[in-house]
Amino acid sequence: MAVQAVESRTSVPSAAPFGPAVALSCRECGERFDLGPSFACTSCFGPLEVAYELPAGDPEALRRRIESGPANIWRYAPLLPVPADVADRPNLEPGLTRLVKADNLAAELGVTGELYVKDDSGNPTHSFKDRVVAIAVEAARAFGFTTLSCSSTGNLAGAVGAAAARAGFRSCVFIPHDLEAGKVVMAAVYGGDLVGIEGTYDDVNRFCSELIGDPLGEGWGFVNVNLRPYYGEGSKTLAYEICEQLGWRLPDQIVVPVASGSQLTKIDKGLKELIALGLVEDRPYRIFGAQAQGCSPVSRAYKDGHDVVRPVKPDTIAKSLAIGNPADGPYVLDIARRTGGAVEDVDDERIVDAIRLLARTEGIFAETAGGVTVGVTRKLLESGVLDPALTTVVLNTGDGLKTLDAVAAGPTATIRPSLEAFRAAGLCEQ
Amino acid sequence: MAVQAVESRTSVPSAAPFGPAVALSCRECGERFDLGPSFACTSCFGPLEVAYELPAGDPEALRRRIESGPANIWRYAPLLPVPADVADRPNLEPGLTRLVKADNLAAELGVTGELYVKDDSGNPTHSFKDRVVAIAVEAARAFGFTTLSCSSTGNLAGAVGAAAARAGFRSCVFIPHDLEAGKVVMAAVYGGDLVGIEGTYDDVNRFCSELIGDPLGEGWGFVNVNLRPYYGEGSKTLAYEICEQLGWRLPDQIVVPVASGSQLTKIDKGLKELIALGLVEDRPYRIFGAQAQGCSPVSRAYKDGHDVVRPVKPDTIAKSLAIGNPADGPYVLDIARRTGGAVEDVDDERIVDAIRLLARTEGIFAETAGGVTVGVTRKLLESGVLDPALTTVVLNTGDGLKTLDAVAAGPTATIRPSLEAFRAAGLCEQ
Incomplete structure (x- = not known):
């Protein structure tokens, strides 16, 4: 993998600014459009997404090409709507964040299989x-x-x-x-x-x-x-990285926060692409959506067996997930049901508990959205919906430093600088 | 480079817990001691540092070994006082943070050579x-x-x-x-x-x-x-990464924040090791120390031509650098003078200006310590001490989210959600 500093020189316009992308395609009716700044189908008003002609051929060669690429999302440029020289352009070089094997958390949650946290707080502005x-x-x-x-x-x-x-x-x-x-x-x-x-x-x-x-x-x-x-295609890189970091292996279960729902749908898209390209084995995986109870329109629809998501007025500390009218809600429902996953929610108290649990066990300080995914993971384990024996990945998409008020943590004691004062504080008994 | 998730299994105690380290050595009198939890020479009270028998042999083989290592500081395990299996132990996997080619900042500062920012806010808890x-x-x-x-x-x-x-x-x-x-x-x-x-x-x-x-x-x-x-040895990895990310090349000039001074001395140690191992060319480099004016005992001593650092009572917004009695101050003075560098300081106003400048030009939100290094870089360019034609690396060792009060940035306008209100806010003229 090349770790050299990326130059920010002004680059020559690329002949193929969208790389392997060939069209925009309506998610509802399938109609195709030229690649342009459009987002809704002119026929049916369905959302548009990027369609590709992805590189065919030897998966091993593609794996090697990816592995020798830059230490950021541009290693996956052959699978993204970007020009081939994208890594040379001035950008923040996000991605390739840590996939943390969370044995301490697994022990607390009763997970007997492998449990991982994908920690996207390591990105340049500390969120996915x-x-x-x-x-x-x-x-x-x-x-x-x-x-x-x-x-x-x-x-x-x-x-x-x-x-x-x-x-x-x-x-x-x-x-x-x-x-x-x-x-x-x-x-x-x-x-x-x-x-x-x-x-x-x-x-x-x-x-x-x-x-x-x-x-x-x-x-x-x-x-x-x-x-x-x-x-939206940027979220596919979460799926790519997770599989590469697992040794080109699909996780069995993945827990994803749901705000608009876009991220979850694109993770599903990314996993499907890796299977189609032969980069990972073709076998089932389950995707779980996580919401805050105070803004849980998708979870509500999932539990009620509805296909339609009824908008709500958000009231939760998980402000980064506080989208009351989630554009991709119906697709989230479809993916959760199709893959054998689920959509669940947790209240604010459980969110804060989960932030503290993740910090205490793995040294990861998540924002409230991370509290939602960890809290939902715990809840789904308690209810037997998540299988504790499988390989599970939980996403932390943001940083605790941005939601400080949620945890209200402070000093155990404040003392004068003397041994006597420290002894009196009673912190020495282990 | 292996990017697979690191397992946190309990590892078997290593036969060589300190890898290539062989002794502690007094920085003042050179007396050697066994590797233990000691920090001061029993003969002269000088500070102890780790002494190594570093791997001899083909530099190209060592470079390849490093490049195929994990995407964190453990790729340099052969040069650190850690066991060979260190990457398999539960740890935060810090390092391999971005080295950003800062062309926008260079243009504003009048730098004609290459200017880079080593952005250590990408570490797990967002500091070096x-x-x-x-x-x-x-x-x-x-x-x-x-x-x-x-x-x-x-x-x-x-x-x-x-x-x-x-x-x-x-x-x-x-x-x-x-x-x-x-x-x-x-x-x-x-x-x-x-x-x-x-x-x-x-x-x-x-x-x-x-x-x-x-x-x-x-x-x-x-x-x-x-x-x-x-x-202290952990700071050597900053030097290793900078050189590797420059394509196994020494920077000409490097600007380092000075609190206790330890980091600057270890960066110098790391650069010297890379030269001794043949991993980079043997040629001069200049190291510059950066302090906040409100806590600038080393800068003061440098300017006064003293070898001894007189303690001060800190009063600056750069609290992470507010060490009034810096343990490694004399060594910083020695290195700055020996390499042809300097030690300089900037006041709080310039620190804040520099934080904003770095954010505005490169999208990097630094804590006050980053404002100190960028501010000192600017000051040293203005005074002709830094050569604008050379390759310069400036360290940002922390994260702006931890020192929010320093910048007091807020909305340009707060409006009702209507086009009329937006038009009235007058933000549309570009």
Whole structure:
């Protein structure tokens, strides 16, 4: 694997800006469209996704090509809608985050098989959003956009601000006005415009959809609206990395947080691609969705046996998952059911307990979204839905430093600097 | 490079727990001691450091061995005081953080050569401290300690707490009572004891030295006191990575933050080792130390032409560098002078400006210590001390999320979710 520093030189426009991608395809009716800044089918209004002609041939050669690539998501460039020279362009170089074998956590949860935590807090702005934004930035370049934008629950705003700064775009991002301090500062510090919206994430999202149709939004690439088909593909890299880090092996069970639901659907897409390419064995895997009880429209629909997701008004500490009207909710339901998984939710108290549990056992400080996946994993083990004897991967998609208030941890004692004071504090008995 | 998940199985005790390390050696008088939990020479009270018999032979073979190693500091295990099977033990797998080619920053600073930022915020607890703690943990295992401890300005406390949790040690760490919220929460969340001390870091440090000599501290490994010789070696990996990421090439100039000064001295040691092993060309390099004006005892001594560092009482926003009585200050002076470098300081305003500059140009959100190195880089370029035509590496050793108050960034505007309100906010003119 090449670990050399990536140059940020201005690169010559690539002949094939989207690499192996050949079209946008409607997820509902299958109609195909040219690769462009579109996100909805003109026939049926279904969401568009990227369609590929993926490299055929010897899987072993492809594996070797990937393994000798850069130590970030660009090792998978042959499977992404990006130009072949993408690693040479100025970007944040996200990905190849740790897959932690979590034996201590497994022991506490009664898992007898292998348990892993995919810790995406190691990305440049400390959430998985750096993956999706990196792909969207390349699409924005290809389409000639000059401003990068998004609606965000916080993590995405920081990821867009940082990526735009490095790649030479103006940025203007939109967040609900009441986010955590860490997320607000991180979204603002890169020098772009940050706009607080008086409302929920769903209000912010609606506003962005309006803006995109208005002359005000001309030349703007909204990473999760008009660039959404490209953006979403970044989440496939989580599936690729997990399998490569397991030694080119599928996990049996994977627990994924559900906000819009996009990430879960793209992890499924990534796993299917690896099977189709012969990079991993063709055998079943189960995907589980995890929500916070205070914003659990998909979990609710799953439990009620519905195919349709009824929007809710979020009320949870897991603000990064607080999307009351999840665009990909129905697809999440379909994947959970088709693969033999499930969708479950946990309340805020269990979220905080799970953050502490993961920190105490594996030294990983997750944001509330990580508390949701670990909490749901525990709940699904308790109810016998997750099989404790199989290989399970739990995603931590964000960083505890961005949701400090959730855990309210502090000193055990505060003392004068003397042995006497320390002795009196009673911390020495082990 | 192997990217597979590292197992955390309990490993069989290694026959050679310190790998290529053969002794502790006094930095002042050269007297040698057995490898043990000692830190001061019994003859002259000089600090002890680890001495090696490093692998002789074909540099190309060693390069290949390193390149095929794990994607973390353990790829350099043949050059560290750790057992050969270290990568299989439960640890945080720090290192191999991004070396970012900072062309945007270079343009703003007038650098015509290559400028890089080594961004150590990508480590598991988001500071370079994960490197040094990982080595100290292995020494603690070898010596049979059951509690891990430290005196800390914040980053180290989090790194020790996290590493101890994963590796199965009890932890009890000591910090000044007035640290940043992010650092306090992160130090506490891993479930060990966290003790706030009413005083400065230097008071905390003195207290720990007392505790180590008391029966209360029996069985305790203080990573930066009685394990300090091992701990310090972790900083060598910064030098190794920078050279490997430059394509096995020395930088011409490197700008390093100075708190205790240990990191700077170990980077120099690492570079010298790479030269001695034939892994890089034998040619000069210059090392520059960076301090905050509010705690600049080494910079003061450098400018005054002194060999002795006079302690100060710190008063700066760069709390992670606020060590008023730096143990390795004299060695920093020696290295800066010997290599043709310098030691410089910047005031708090310039620190904040530099944090914003780095964020705005490269999408890297540094903590105050990163503001110090970037600010000093700018100052040394302005004064002609740094050569703008050479290859320069600037270290960012920590994360902006831990020092949020320093930048006070916030929304450009807060509005109702309507196009009218957005238009009125006046953000559309580019």
